[in-house]
Amino acid sequence: MQLKKQSVRNALAVGAAAMMGATNSASALPAWDVETGVATYVEMGGRITVMELTGVAKTHISDDKTLKLKVSLDTVTGASPNGATATSKPQTFTSPSGNTPYDVKPGDIPLDPTFRDTRVGGSATWEQDISTMVKGNVGINAGSETDHLSIGVNGGLSLDMNNRNTTLFAGVSAEWDQVAPVGGVPHRMVTTGPGVVKTVDSQSDSFTVADALVGLTQTISRRMLTQINYSHSLSNGYLSNPYKVLSAVNGATGETIDYVFENRPGDRTKQSVFWRIKYSFDQDVLDLSYRYMWDSWTITSHTAELKYYWILSSGDRLEPFVRYYTQTAADFYMPSLVYADTLPQYASADARLAKFDATTVGILYSMKMDRKSEMGIRLEYYAQKGTDHPAEAIGIQKGYDLYPETSAFVAQLLWSF
Amino acid sequence: MLINFFNRAMNIMLNFAKFLGLLLILIMAPSCAGLGVDPWDRDLLAQPAMKLDGNAAVAGLDEKMYYSKEASSGGKGFAGGGCGCN
Numbered sequence: 001m002q003l004k005k006q007s008v009r010n011a012l013a014v015g016a017a018a019m020m021g022a023t024n025s026a027s028a029l030p031a032w033d034v035e036t037g038v039a040t041y042v043e044m045g046g047r048i049t050v051m052e053l054t055g056v057a058k059t060h061i062s063d064d065k066t067l068k069l070k071v072s073l074d075t076v077t078g079a080s081p082n083g084a085t086a087t088s089k090p091q092t093f094t095s096p097s098g099n100t101p102y103d104v105k106p107g108d109i110p111l112d113p114t115f116r117d118t119r120v121g122g123s124a125t126w127e128q129d130i131s132t133m134v135k136g137n138v139g140i141n142a143g144s145e146t147d148h149l150s151i152g153v154n155g156g157l158s159l160d161m162n163n164r165n166t167t168l169f170a171g172v173s174a175e176w177d178q179v180a181p182v183g184g185v186p187h188r189m190v191t192t193g194p195g196v197v198k199t200v201d202s203q204s205d206s207f208t209v210a211d212a213l214v215g216l217t218q219t220i221s222r223r224m225l226t227q228i229n230y231s232h233s234l235s236n237g238y239l240s241n242p243y244k245v246l247s248a249v250n251g252a253t254g255e256t257i258d259y260v261f262e263n264r265p266g267d268r269t270k271q272s273v274f275w276r277i278k279y280s281f282d283q284d285v286l287d288l289s290y291r292y293m294w295d296s297w298t299i300t301s302h303t304a305e306l307k308y309y310w311i312l313s314s315g316d317r318l319e320p321f322v323r324y325y326t327q328t329a330a331d332f333y334m335p336s337l338v339y340a341d342t343l344p345q346y347a348s349a350d351a352r353l354a355k356f357d358a359t360t361v362g363i364l365y366s367m368k369m370d371r372k373s374e375m376g377i378r379l380e381y382y383a384q385k386g387t388d389h390p391a392e393a394i395g396i397q398k399g400y401d402l403y404p405e406t407s408a409f410v411a412q413l414l415w416s417f
Numbered sequence: 418m419l420i421n422f423f424n425r426a427m428n429i430m431l432n433f434a435k436f437l438g439l440l441l442i443l444i445m446a447p448s449c450a451g452l453g454v455d456p457w458d459r460d461l462l463a464q465p466a467m468k469l470d471g472n473a474a475v476a477g478l479d480e481k482m483y484y485s486k487e488a489s490s491g492g493k494g495f496a497g498g499g500c501g502c503n
Contacts, residue, residue, distance in 0.1 A: 035474050037472075056474060074481075145500065211495040211496055229492060270489075278469070284466075285467055301488065303489065317466075327487065358486070384486065414472060
């Protein structure tokens with residue numbers, strides 16, 4: 001077992017050394033710390049299923065230089081809400097490709113069953129000591145999907161102060177994303193007519209994301225440390241979802257008359273404050289964090305997370321955790337819009353922009369295999385709860401659920417060595 | 418669009434500078450209050466469970482799940498998602 005793990009580490013090291021043009025001398029090869037995970041995410045009700053493989057490898061090239069590589073591969077299949085609301089008559093939609101019509105029964109929330117995607121992502125981060133108290137890091141990341149390409153760069157500096165009890169961190173990142181929706185970018189906020197056949201504006205569009213983050217880590221006592229971050233993020237460009245529509249309904253009866261593809265503002269500024277405390281009870285550790293986020297789409301959110309590291313006598317570890325999340329709606333969110341000659345400039349029925357709460361509970365069991373390696377299994381349950389019968393419901397809509405609830409199970413196997 | 422992007426990036430940098438100032442003030446407070454420990458008192462702080470960056474495979478999965486299902490992102494790190502899942 002040990003030999004096998006050593007050979008995997010050496011294989012990784014040889015690969016990295018070859019990339020860097022190093023000599024192929026086994027004695028000069030750096031040791032790697034590797035974390036791997038395979039996960040499955042399954043939404044109830046035949047919705048989305050995700051399979052994900054992740055590998056992260058980190059090595060100290062020398063005393064003051066660290067290289068970290070990450071790769072991930074995931075596949076997504078299943079049905080996803082298309083934004084339209086339930087109505088009293090059967091509904092027919094055309095899939096994004098235009099090839100596969102699908103029907104929805106009266107009273108059901110419309111789900112697009114043709115959703116599938118594969119994503120490959122990777123990143124590399126180089127960290128280096130600049131002086132005794134200052135470290136710098138630079139990184140690149142890229143992700144490719146059937147309908148999306150993302151490329152990003154980032155960099156940061158950290159400064160140790162106050163006898164290394166205080167660390168100040170500042171970083172920036174820039175990301176460029178190209179969106180090439182299946183079947184093209186739809187013409188937004190114009191009625192589509194029966195079957196929801198889109199008029200294509202172009203084959204692709206793009207957006208950019210610029211992020212800045214400053215943070216402070218402070219040792220409070222022998223047992224406790226705290227972290228405070230402020231982050232500022234600006235997205236600009238095509239931020240609409242090309243697969244989401246809204247039902248245009250009769251203003252008196254609530255019956256669906258037509259559909260429009262959604263449109264979101266082309267700018268979004270997000271800010272957040274994040275606070276975390278870690279407290280050690282000799283062996284066990286408590287990890288508590290809180291995030292407040294607010295953005296230019298009038299969404300605000302609170303996120304609280306609690307994790308406990310329970311170290312067992314065998315050296316194994318149990319980590320129960322719970323997370324609570326609540327958000328307000330975007331100012332242009334509406335479950336449906338009233339059919340009229342003049343439609344609003346911005347509107348979306350995407351439930352992720354609605355007001356909702358979400359709870360996560362889970363546990364990780366991690367077994368210590370030897371001094372360096374661990375194997376673990378992690379189980380998690382995630383549930384969202386929105387407003388099924390919002391005040392904006394009209395006529396027959398009052399009798400239907402207008403919020404597509406999400407609940408999902410996650411299972412993840414972990415191996416680090 | 419590129420010029421617009423860089424103008425906004427400059428705006429972010431300005432905000433960034435403001436918050437650097439704020440954080441420097443925050444640093445002064447704990448220094449004055451005498452927070453922190455001596456190097457020989459770091460035994461508990463050096464435990465693996467006290468590290469701020471936990472298992473990367475776990476963090477990556479959760480971040481992607483929340484980015485795909487919620488309107489918020491970032492906080493612990495950068496907010497950009499690098500995927501078309503939102």
